[in-house]
Amino acid sequence: MAPTEDAARIISEVSAKNIDDCVRVSSFTHELEESIRGHIHEELTSWLFFRKLAADCSRANIALHGFALYVYLPSNTSGLAGQHRVDVFADDDSLWERSAIESLADAHWLEKYLQRGGRCKPTDIEAPKIEFSDNPVEPVGPVREALAVEKRILEDLERLMALANKVGNYSLAAMLDKRFLCKQTRHVKDLADLLQQVVRVSKQPGLGIFHLDRELRCHDGCLPWGKSNDPEMIDCALQSICTTLGKEEKLLGNC
Numbered sequence: 585m586a587p588t589e590d591a592a593r594i595i596s597e598v599s600a601k602n603i604d605d606c607v608r609v610s611s612f613t614h615e616l617e618e619s620i621r622g623h624i625h626e627e628l629t630s631w632l633f634f635r636k637l638a639a640d641c642s643r644a645n646i647a648l649h650g651f652a653l654y655v656y657l658p659s660n661t662s663g664l665a666g667q668h669r670v671d672v673f674a675d676d677d678s679l680w681e682r683s684a685i686e687s688l689a690d691a692h693w694l695e696k697y698l699q700r701g702g703r704c705k706p707t708d709i710e711a712p713k714i715e716f717s718d719n720p721v722e723p724v725g726p727v728r729e730a731l732a733v734e735k736r737i738l739e740d741l742e743r744l745m746a747l748a749n750k751v752g753n754y755s756l757a758a759m760l761d762k763r764f765l766c767k768q769t770r771h772v773k774d775l776a777d778l779l780q781q782v783v784r785v786s787k788q789p790g791l792g793i794f795h796l797d798r799e800l801r802c803h804d805g806c807l808p809w810g811k812s813n814d815p816e817m818i819d820c821a822l823q824s825i826c827t828t829l830g831k832e833e834k835l836l837g838n839c
């Protein structure tokens with residue numbers, strides 16, 4: 585066959601193919617695709633929920649500016665996930681705004697993953713029913729609800745991870761482990777600690793929440809207990825101790 589005829593045959597063959605099928609690996613099953621879409625829906629629902637809390641906390645009647653300074657601590661050792669957090673969040677985002685941005689970013693990431701042979705099929709997002717009470721300002725209900733939302737995301741991620749492993753889609757499983765699960769586990773614990781603090785201070789209406797709000801402001805926007813919830817920070821601390829001990833041994837050796 586002449587070279588031009590050969591080229592024409594190849595072009596004709598490829599033109600007739602569904603390129604999505606060429607991209608799609610066999611472990612990217614329809615069940616997995618549906619579960620990814622389900623998790624995107626979960627993240628977008630959470631995004632709207634956190635947006636609503638952010639809007640409520642910005643009202644003059646509530647004005648919880650200490651909460652507005654909250655940041656997720658960037659971790660030196662969490663690779664892309666840590667880098668991503670630093671890049672995405674601006675300094676003036678609030679606790680809830682950061683949570684909302686993170687949910688949106690995660691939904692976006694999974695939407696990109698779907699494009700490896702799958703399809704994006706958005707579904708209706710239910711409006712959040714939460715209302716941050718302002719008379720009196722009552723943060724326990726909203727923080728408890730936020731904890732439930734973070735936990736729901738974590739449990740859905742675990743289901744997705746289990747399915748990815750079951751069907752042998754190890755690339756998704758690895759990324760879920762690296763990018764999503766570690767930080768999400770920490771978010772649940774961070775919010776559980778915040779809930780405990782909020783419950784404790786709410787026993788003195790008004791004054792207690794004022795002090796917690798001020799404590800959050802005094803820590804430059806970081807949850808004061810945030811570091812102790814990140815196992816990777818323990819690794820960093822150990823590494824730092826070992827480095828210091830190594831330097832001291834070297835100095836002693838030189839004496």
Ligand SMILES: [Fe+2]
Pocket residue numbers: 686734737767768771
């Ligand atoms: Fe989260």
